[in-house]
Amino acid sequence: xxxxxxxxxxxNIVTRFNTYExxxxxxxxxxxxxxxxxxxxxxxxxxxxxxxxxxRVKREDFEGRKAAIEISRLAERAQQKTLTSAGKDxxxxxxxxxxxxxxxxxxxxxSLNQQDAAHTLKKQLASVIFIRDRNSYGxxxxxxxxxxxxxxxxxxxxxFSGKKRLLPRTTDISFYNWDADIAVCNSSPxxxxxxxxxxxxxxxxxxxxxxxxxxxxxxxxDNSTRIPIPTELYIQAVIFDHISRRKT
Numbered sequence: 001x002x003x004x005x006x007x008x009x010x011x012n013i014v015t016r017f018n019t020y021e022x023x024x025x026x027x028x029x030x031x032x033x034x035x036x037x038x039x040x041x042x043x044x045x046x047x048x049x050x051x052x053x054x055x056r057v058k059r060e061d062f063e064g065r066k067a068a069i070e071i072s073r074l075a076e077r078a079q080q081k082t083l084t085s086a087g088k089d090x091x092x093x094x095x096x097x098x099x100x101x102x103x104x105x106x107x108x109x110x111s112l113n114q115q116d117a118a119h120t121l122k123k124q125l126a127s128v129i130f131i132r133d134r135n136s137y138g139x140x141x142x143x144x145x146x147x148x149x150x151x152x153x154x155x156x157x158x159x160f161s162g163k164k165r166l167l168p169r170t171t172d173i174s175f176y177n178w179d180a181d182i183a184v185c186n187s188s189p190x191x192x193x194x195x196x197x198x199x200x201x202x203x204x205x206x207x208x209x210x211x212x213x214x215x216x217x218x219x220x221x222d223n224s225t226r227i228p229i230p231t232e233l234y235i236q237a238v239i240f241d242h243i244s245r246r247k248t
Contacts, residue, residue: 001248002245005064007041009055009125010057010061010062011065011115012177013062013067013068013093014055014062014066014069016066017055018061019061021043022064023044023057023062024042024043024047025039025043027046028042028043028046030102036175037073047059049159057221066240082106082107083102083103083106084102084155084156084157084159085098085102085160086227087155088161092231092232092233093229093230093231094229094231094233094234094237095159095160095162095233097227097239098129098147098156098159098160098166098231098239099141099160100150101127101147101158101239101241103209104124104125104149105125105126105127105147105148105151106151106152108124108148111183113132117232123243123244123245124207124243124244125241125242125243125244126146126147126190126191126205126207126214126241126244127146127148127149127239127240127241128144128145128146128147128173128191128239128240128242128243129145129147129166129212129235129237129238129239129240130143130204130214130236130237130238130240131142131143131145131166131167131234131237132169132235132237133165133233133234133236134235134236135167135177135236139178139179139180140169140177140178140179141167141175141176141177141178141237142175142176142178142236143167143168143172143173143175143176144168144172144173144174144181144201144203144214145166145168145172145173146173146189146190146191147192148188149188150166150172150191151161163232165233170182170184171186172186172188172194172201173187173188173191173246174186174193174201182232184235184237185201189206190206190207191203191204191205191212192204192206194211199215199218200213200214200215200218201214201215202214205242205244207244208223208244208245210222210223210224210242210244212240212242213226214226214240216238218242221242223243224240224241224242224243225240225241225244226238226240227239227240227241
């Protein structure tokens with residue numbers, strides 16, 4: 001039996017029995033109990049490999065694998081509770097794009113990418129969402145949203161469930177009401193707004209100080225991508241993904 005088959009067999013045993021003692025009991029026959037007349041002794045003989053109807057499993061292997069499976073189960077449950085997009089039947093491209101990015105933006109997760117002789121290179125995703133549409137008064141509005149910041153300050157359950165639409169606000173990093181001619185910019189914990197640039201609006205990511213250029217006619221900048229999202233929810237939607245790279 002190779003290693004993969006052995007691990008699969010162990011997993012089958014671990015999921016069938018709540019405790020190692022339950023597993024030992026399953027290996028003891030009525031004949032064993034008749035001659036030994038001692039359940040504890042019978043268990044010890046099975047554990048040592050002298051008795052048993054199946055393959056021997058060490059206590060440390062059983063309990064170690066049991067703990068690993070439980071940790072994985074709890075982590076998955078915690079993630080499902082944390083990710084508001086989890087378990088949702090998402091039909092629109094825009095919501096699916098947000099769901100794909102939710103975990104990294106929400107957790108500020110640093111994922112291992114590359115290693116060299118002296119350093120570990122890690123990456124972090126920080127997305128900016130551009131939306132252009134009409135508000136509840138029929139006015140055309142647009143703006144740029146720091147996705148990670150909004151995730152931390154607002155419950156996105158209403159958006160992923162379809163109860164409300166995500167729209168720019170005057171508290172986002174950029175907001176413009178085209179009918180009322182109201183323009184507002186705010187720096188966020190992640191992005192500094194550069195509004196006085198003669199060529200257009202810029203955002204500086206505070207972690208690596210790289211510039212994100214949101215002008216559709218220009219390149220978005222180092223380690224950044226511009227992704228237009230076809231959607232039926234908005235007049236226009238674009239997601240800018242900035243990847244921050246750090247050596248540790």
